[in-house]
Amino acid sequence: MIAALARMVGDAFSIAGLLGAAYQLTGALALWRFRAAGLADAGDSAPILPPVTVLKPLCGAEPDLAANLRSFVDQAYPALQVVFGVQSADDPAIAMVRALIRERPEADLALVIDETPHGANGKAANLINMLPAARHDILVIADSDMRVRPDYLHRVTAALLRNDDIGLVTCLYSARPGGGVAARLGAAGINYGFLPLALVGWLFGVGDGSFGATLALRRRDLEAIGGFERLADVLADDYELGVAVRALGRRIALPPYLIETAAQERDLAALWRHELRWARTLRLLAPAGYVASQIAQATAFALIGALIGLALGPGAWFGATAFGIAVLARLVLVRSADRILGAPPLALWLLPIRDILSAAIAIAAFCGRRVAWRGKSFHIDRQGRLIPDEKVPH
Numbered sequence: 028m029i030a031a032l033a034r035m036v037g038d039a040f041s042i043a044g045l046l047g048a049a050y051q052l053t054g055a056l057a058l059w060r061f062r063a064a065g066l067a068d069a070g071d072s073a074p075i076l077p078p079v080t081v082l083k084p085l086c087g088a089e090p091d092l093a094a095n096l097r098s099f100v101d102q103a104y105p106a107l108q109v110v111f112g113v114q115s116a117d118d119p120a121i122a123m124v125r126a127l128i129r130e131r132p133e134a135d136l137a138l139v140i141d142e143t144p145h146g147a148n149g150k151a152a153n154l155i156n157m158l159p160a161a162r163h164d165i166l167v168i169a170d171s172d173m174r175v176r177p178d179y180l181h182r183v184t185a186a187l188l189r190n191d192d193i194g195l196v197t198c199l200y201s202a203r204p205g206g207g208v209a210a211r212l213g214a215a216g217i218n219y220g221f222l223p224l225a226l227v228g229w230l231f232g233v234g235d236g237s238f239g240a241t242l243a244l245r246r247r248d249l250e251a252i253g254g255f256e257r258l259a260d261v262l263a264d265d266y267e268l269g270v271a272v273r274a275l276g277r278r279i280a281l282p283p284y285l286i287e288t289a290a291q292e293r294d295l296a297a298l299w300r301h302e303l304r305w306a307r308t309l310r311l312l313a314p315a316g317y318v319a320s321q322i323a324q325a326t327a328f329a330l331i332g333a334l335i336g337l338a339l340g341p342g343a344w345f346g347a348t349a350f351g352i353a354v355l356a357r358l359v360l361v362r363s364a365d366r367i368l369g370a371p372p373l374a375l376w377l378l379p380i381r382d383i384l385s386a387a388i389a390i391a392a393f394c395g396r397r398v399a400w401r402g403k404s405f406h407i408d409r410q411g412r413l414i415p416d417e418k419v420p421h
Contacts, residue, residue: 081107091205096171164246212380214373218301252274
C-alpha cells in the first residue's frame with residue numbers, strides 16, 4: 028500500500044518534470060520567435076515622432092550607472108528631455124548626473140532633488156516629485172539599472188502610437204553578468220527563467236504584464252488613473268500601473284525589443300534577498316499564475332521523481348527517463364538563450380546551482396510576506412501594499 032502510494036507520488040513528480048520539459052522547449056521557441064519578430068519590426072516607425080520626456084528615478088550610485096544613464100541621453104530621437112530625480116541631497120548619484128549634464132551641454136537634461144515623502148514606495152515618491160519638471164506629454168519611465176540602444180525611444184514611441192487603444196508600452200529585458208558567481212547566477216535567473224516565462228505568455232497571446240524596464244504612456248492617461256500617487260504605497264509599482272491602465276479600457280503593448288540590465292549582486296545573500304522580493308510579490312499579487320509558473324522547475328520535479336523511483340527499485344526507468352528528458356530540454360533552452368542574447372555561456376556546473384536556488388526561492392515565497400528593499404524591511408499586505416516593519420501590528 029505504502030509502496031504503491033509512493034510510486035504514484037514519484038510518477039506524479041516525473042510527469043510534472045515532463046510537462047516542465049515541454050515548457051522549456053516552448054520557452055526556447057518563444058525566444059527564437061521574439062528575435063525574428065524584432066528583426067521584422069526594426070524598420071517600423073511612427074509617422075511623426077512627438078517630443079518625449081524620460082523619467083529616471085535614482086537611488087545611489089550603483090555599478091555602471093553612468094553608462095546606463097548615458098545610453099538614455101544618446102538617443103537617435105529628434106526631441107528628448109531626460110529628467111533625473113533623487114530624494115536625498117547627499118545621494119551619490121547626483122555627482123554622476125551633474126557630470127553627464129556637463130558632458131552633454133546640448134542635451135535637454137534636468138535634475139530634481141526633492142526629499143518630500145509620498146508613501147512607502149521611494150521610487151513612486153521620486154516620480155511624484157519629478158513630474159512637474161517634465162515638459163512633454165509622452166512620458167517614458169525606466170529603471171536606473173537599464174541600458175538601451177540608440178533606437179530605443181524610436182521603437183517605444185512607435186509602439187505607443189501604433190493604435191489609439193494602446194495606453195502603455197513596456198519592454199522585456201535580458202541580463203549581462205557582473206563579476207562573481209552571484210552575479211552570474213542572477214543573470215542566469217533572468218535569461219533562463221524570467222525572460223522565457225514572459226515570452227511563453229507573449230507567444231500564446233496571454234501575457235499582459237508591465238515591467239519597470241520601460242513604462243511609456245501619455246500624460247492624460249497617467250492623470251486619468253490618479254497620477255503616480257496611485258503607486259505611493261505599493262511594492263510592484265510597474266504591475267499596478269498596468270492594472271490601472273487596463274482599467275481605463277486601454278491595452279498594454281509589448282514590442283519585440285529587448286533592453287539590457289546588469290546583474291550586480293555582490294554575494295549569494297544579496298541575490299537571495301533580491302529574488303525573494305520578486306517571488307513574494309508575484310505570489311501575493313497573482314497567486315494562481317505564480318503557482319502555475321512553477322512548472323518551469325522541470326529538473327527539480329523530475330529529479331524528485333527519479334529519486335523516488337530509484338528508492339522503490341523496479342520500474343525506476345520512467346523516473347530516470349523523465350529526468351534525462353528534463354535535463355536535455357533545460358540545456359536546449361539555456362543554449363538557445365545564450366545564442367540569441369549574445370551572452371557568455373554559463374558554466375555548466377553553475378546550472379544545477381541556479382536550478383536549486385530557483386526551487387528554494389519558490390518554496391520560501393510561500394513562507395512569509397516580509398521583503399528587503401533598498402536597505403529597509405517591509406511587510407506586504409494582500410493588496411501588494413508596503414508596510415514598514417515598525418508599523419506592522421504584532
